[in-house]
Amino acid sequence: MKTRFSIYASALVLAGLLAALDSGCKKKQTVEQNSNAPTIRSQTNSPVVPAEKTSFNEVTSQLDPGGDFYLYLGTAQWLEHLSSKVENLRQRLPAASAGEATNINKAFDLLTRLIQDSGVQDISGVGLSSIEIEKGLYHNKALLHHYPDKGSGFLWKLGGDQPHAFTGLDFLPTNTALAVFSDMDVTLLWSVAQNELDKSQFPKARALLQKVPEEFEKKTQVGWDQFLKSLGGEFGFVLTLDDSNMIPIPLGGQLIQIPEPGLLLVAKVKDDTIFNRIDQELKKNPQVIKGDKAGLKMRTMPLPLPMAFNLRPTAASSGGYLFIASSDALVEEALAIKDGKKPGLKSTAEFKRLSQNIPDQGNQFSYMSERFGQILFEVQKQAIANGSKSTPEQMRWIQSLLRQNRPAFAYTVGINAPDGCMTIGNGSQSYAMTALLPAVAVPGMLAAIAIPNFVKARATAQKNACINNLRQMDAAKQQWALENNKKSTDIPTWNDLKPYLRGPVPLICPDGGAYSLNAVGEAPTCSIPGHQLP
Numbered sequence: 001m002k003t004r005f006s007i008y009a010s011a012l013v014l015a016g017l018l019a020a021l022d023s024g025c026k027k028k029q030t031v032e033q034n035s036n037a038p039t040i041r042s043q044t045n046s047p048v049v050p051a052e053k054t055s056f057n058e059v060t061s062q063l064d065p066g067g068d069f070y071l072y073l074g075t076a077q078w079l080e081h082l083s084s085k086v087e088n089l090r091q092r093l094p095a096a097s098a099g100e101a102t103n104i105n106k107a108f109d110l111l112t113r114l115i116q117d118s119g120v121q122d123i124s125g126v127g128l129s130s131i132e133i134e135k136g137l138y139h140n141k142a143l144l145h146h147y148p149d150k151g152s153g154f155l156w157k158l159g160g161d162q163p164h165a166f167t168g169l170d171f172l173p174t175n176t177a178l179a180v181f182s183d184m185d186v187t188l189l190w191s192v193a194q195n196e197l198d199k200s201q202f203p204k205a206r207a208l209l210q211k212v213p214e215e216f217e218k219k220t221q222v223g224w225d226q227f228l229k230s231l232g233g234e235f236g237f238v239l240t241l242d243d244s245n246m247i248p249i250p251l252g253g254q255l256i257q258i259p260e261p262g263l264l265l266v267a268k269v270k271d272d273t274i275f276n277r278i279d280q281e282l283k284k285n286p287q288v289i290k291g292d293k294a295g296l297k298m299r300t301m302p303l304p305l306p307m308a309f310n311l312r313p314t315a316a317s318s319g320g321y322l323f324i325a326s327s328d329a330l331v332e333e334a335l336a337i338k339d340g341k342k343p344g345l346k347s348t349a350e351f352k353r354l355s356q357n358i359p360d361q362g363n364q365f366s367y368m369s370e371r372f373g374q375i376l377f378e379v380q381k382q383a384i385a386n387g388s389k390s391t392p393e394q395m396r397w398i399q400s401l402l403r404q405n406r407p408a409f410a411y412t413v414g415i416n417a418p419d420g421c422m423t424i425g426n427g428s429q430s431y432a433m434t435a436l437l438p439a440v441a442v443p444g445m446l447a448a449i450a451i452p453n454f455v456k457a458r459a460t461a462q463k464n465a466c467i468n469n470l471r472q473m474d475a476a477k478q479q480w481a482l483e484n485n486k487k488s489t490d491i492p493t494w495n496d497l498k499p500y501l502r503g504p505v506p507l508i509c510p511d512g513g514a515y516s517l518n519a520v521g522e523a524p525t526c527s528i529p530g531h532q533l534p
Contacts, residue, residue: 052076052077053076054074054124055074055076055124055125055145055147056072056125058124058125058145058419059072059125059126059127059143059145060072060127062127062141062143063127063128063129063141063143064129064130064131064139064141065129066131067129067130067131067132067138067430068130068131068132068138068430069129069130069430069431069432070128070129070130071126071127071128071129071431072125072126072127073125073126073127074124074125075123075124075125075126076123076124076125079120079121079123079124082115082120082121086108086111086112086115089108106200106201106202109199109200109201110196110199110200110202113196113199114196116153117153117192117196118153118154118155119146119150119151119152119154119155119156120153120155122146122147122150122151122152122153122156123144123145123146123420124145124147124150125143125145126142126143126145127141127142127143127145128140128141128142128143128431129141129431130430130431130432132430133356133357133426134353137353137354137426137427137428138426138427138428138429138430138431139357139424139425139426140423140424140425140426140429140430140431141422141423141424142422142423142431143420143421143422143423144420144421144422145419145420146419146420147419148418148419151418151420154188154192156416156420156421157185157188158184158185158189158192159182159184159363159364159414159416159421160182160183160184160185160234160363160364160416161183161416162416163359163362163363163416163417164361164362164363165360165361166181166360166361166362166365166413167234167268168181168234168236168365169181169344169345169346170337170338170344170346171236171238171264171266171321171334171335171337171338171344172238172334172337172344172345172346172367173240173330173333173334173337173344173345174343174344174345174347174348175240175241175242175259176238176239176240176345176367176369177239177240177241177261177368177369177371177372177375178237178238178239178368178369178372179236179237179238179239179345179365179366179367180236180237180364180365180366181234181235181236181266181364181365182234182236182363182364182365182414183233183234183363183364183416184233184234184235185233186228186231186233187228187229187231190228193209194209197209212224220277221277221280222273222274222277226273227273227274229270230269230270230273230274231267231268231269231270232267232268232269232270232320233268234267234268235265235266235267235268236264236265236266236267237264237265237266238262238263238264238266238334239261239262239263239264239372240261240262240263240264240330241258241259241260241261241262241371241372241375242259242261242262243259243371244260245259245260245309245310246258246259246260247259247260256378256379258375258379259371259375260309260310261309261326262310262325262326262327262330263325263326263330264324264325264326264330264331264334265323265324265325266321266322266323267321267322268320268321269317269320269321269322270320272297272317274322275297275315275316275317275322278299278315279297279315282299282301282315285301287301287302287304288300289301289302289328291316291328295318295319296317296335297316297317297318298314298315298316298317298318298328298331299314299315299316300312300313300314300327300328301313301314310326310329311326311327312326312328313325313326313327314326314327314328314330314331316331318335319335319338345367350369350370350409351367351411353426354367354409354410354411354426354427355411355426356426357426358411358413358424358426359413359415359424361415362413362415362416363414363415363416364413364414365411365412365413365414366410366411366412366425367410367411367412368408368411368427369409370407370409370428372407372409373407373408373428376407376408377407377408407428408427408428408429409427409428410425410426410427410428410429411425411426411427412424412425412426412427413425459511461510462509462510462511463511463528463530463531465510466509466510466511466513466526466528466531467531467532469507469508469509469515470515470523470524470525470526470531470532470533471533472501472502472507473497473501473507473515473517473524474523474524474533475500476492476497476500476501477492477497477517477520477524478520479500480492480496480497480500480520481520486520487520488519488520488521489519489520489521490520491517491518491519491520492517492520493517494506494517497517509526509527509528509531511528511531512528513526513527513528513531514526514527515527
C-alpha cells in the first residue's frame with residue numbers, strides 16, 4: 001500500500017514539474033512576443049519642432065529631472081505683449097459717463113505703465129522641480145526666467161543685484177526657529193512709487209504719497225532722504241525658541257506651553273542715523289542701560305513689570321548692522337556667534353542636513369526648523385479642537401485635509417541671476433504637495449468650518465425635537481388625568497396616553513435618549529442632558 005502511494009506521489013510531483021516547465025516556457029515565449037509589441041513612443045511621429053522659440057531648454061537645464069514633480073510653463077507668447085492686451089481690453093469696455101471714463105482711462109494708463117516698467121513682460125518661462133533626496137526630504141527648485149538681454153525692469157532689481165555671502169546666517173543662534181533675510185532696495189521702491197503716481201494723474205493718490213515723508217519726519221525727527229540713504233539694502237527677521245523655559249499662552253480658553261520666544265530684527269545700514277535717533281529718545285528714560293563696548297553701541301530698557309519670559313527691549317549698532325531685539329542677551333549672543341566665540345545655527349546637524357547642495361551665496365534665504373514646524377502643527381490642532389464640537393474621528397479627518405500629519409521644515413535660498421530669479425531649497429514639502437494644496441486645503445478649511453457647524457445644528461435640531469416630544473407627553477398626561485379623574489401622583493403608561501398622542505407610540509428621542517413619563521404632577525424627562533422642558 002505504501003509502495004503504491006509512493007508511486008502515485010512521485011507521478012504527481014513529476015507531472016507538476018513538467019507543467020511548471022511548460023508554463024515557464026510559454027510565459028517566456030509570451031514575454032518575448034510582447035517585447036516586440038509596439039510601444040506608445042514607437043507609434044508617435046518624429047519629434048515636433050515648435051513654430052516659435054521657447055525658453056524650454058534654458059529653463060529645464062537648471063531643473064532636476066527624475067523626481068515626483070517637474071513643470072515647465074512657457075510664458076513668452078502671452079506675456080510679451082501683455083500691455084497691448086490690456087489696451088485691447090480698454091477698447092472693449094462698455095461706454096461710461098464722462099467722469100467715469102476719465103478715471104477708467106487713468107487706471108488703464110497706470111496699469112499699462114506698470115507692466116512696461118516692471119519688466120513682467122520679460123518673463124519667458126517658469127520652471128519647478130522636486131526630487132526626494134532622503135526619506136521625507138525634498139530638493140526643490142523654482143526658476144522665473146528671462147533672457148540675459150532682458151530683465152531691465154524694476155521687478156528684477158528690487159530684490160538686490162549681485163548674489164553675495166549670507167552674513168545674516170552668521171548671526172543665528174543654535175535655537176533659531178525661524179529666520180528670513182532678504183535684499184530690498186527701499187530707495188528704488190520709493191522712486192518707483194513716486195514716478196508711477198506722478199504720471200498717474202490721480203491727485204489724491206499723489207497727495208497721499210507726498211504726506212509719507214512729512215509724517216515720517218514729524219514723528220521721527222529724521223529727514224526722509226537721510227533715512228533712505230542710511231539703509232544698506234538688507235533686512236532680516238529672527239525668531240528663537242528656548243526650550244529651557246516653557247511659558248503658557250492662552251489659546252481658545254486654555255493654556256498651552258511653548259518655549260520662550262526671542263525676537264531679533266536686523267537691518268544693514270551705512271551709518272548710525274537710525275540708532276542715534278533711538279538713542280536720543282531713550283536718553284529721556286533714566287532706567288535705560290547703556291552697554292557700549294568695542295565696536296558695539298547698545299541701549300536696553302528693563303521693564304518694571306514681572307514677565308513670564310525675558311523681555312528687555314534693546315537697540316544696538318555693530319559692524320554696519322542695526323539690531324532691534326527682545327533682549328540684550330540675544331544681541332550679545334548673535335555678535336558672539338558672528339565673531340566665532342560661540343557656535344551658531346550653521347554648526348547644528350539640522351542645518352547641515354537642510355543646507356546640503358544649497359548655494360552659499362544669494363540674495364535671500366529663509367529657514368524654518370522642525371521644532372518650529374512642530375509647534376505650529378500642535379497649535380493648529382489645538383485651535384481647531386478648541387473651536388470645534390466635532391467627534392475625534394471628525395477632527396482627525398479635518399486635520400488630514402488641512403495639511404500633512406507631520407511638521408514642516410525647510411531651508412531655501414533665492415538668487416538673482418543674469419537670466420532670472422532662482423529659488424533652491426531643501427524641505428519636508430514637495431512642489432507636488434504644494435501644487436495640490438489649493439485643491440485640498442480649500443475644501444479642508446471649508447470642512448473645518450462647515451462640519452462643526454453642521455454637527456452643532458444637528459444637535460440643536462435633535463434637542464428641539466425632543467423637547468417638542470416632552471411637551472406632547474406632558475399635555476397628553478394632563479388630558480388623560482382630566483378625563484379619567486386621576487391624581488397628581490398617578491403614573492400613566494404609554495397605552496394610557498396613546499389616544500392623546502400623534503404618530504407612533506411610544507415617542508422616540510431623535511438623539512437616542514430614554515423617556516420617563518413620571519407622575520401627572522411631574523414633567524416627563526429624557527436621559528440626554530439638556531433635553532428637558534423649561
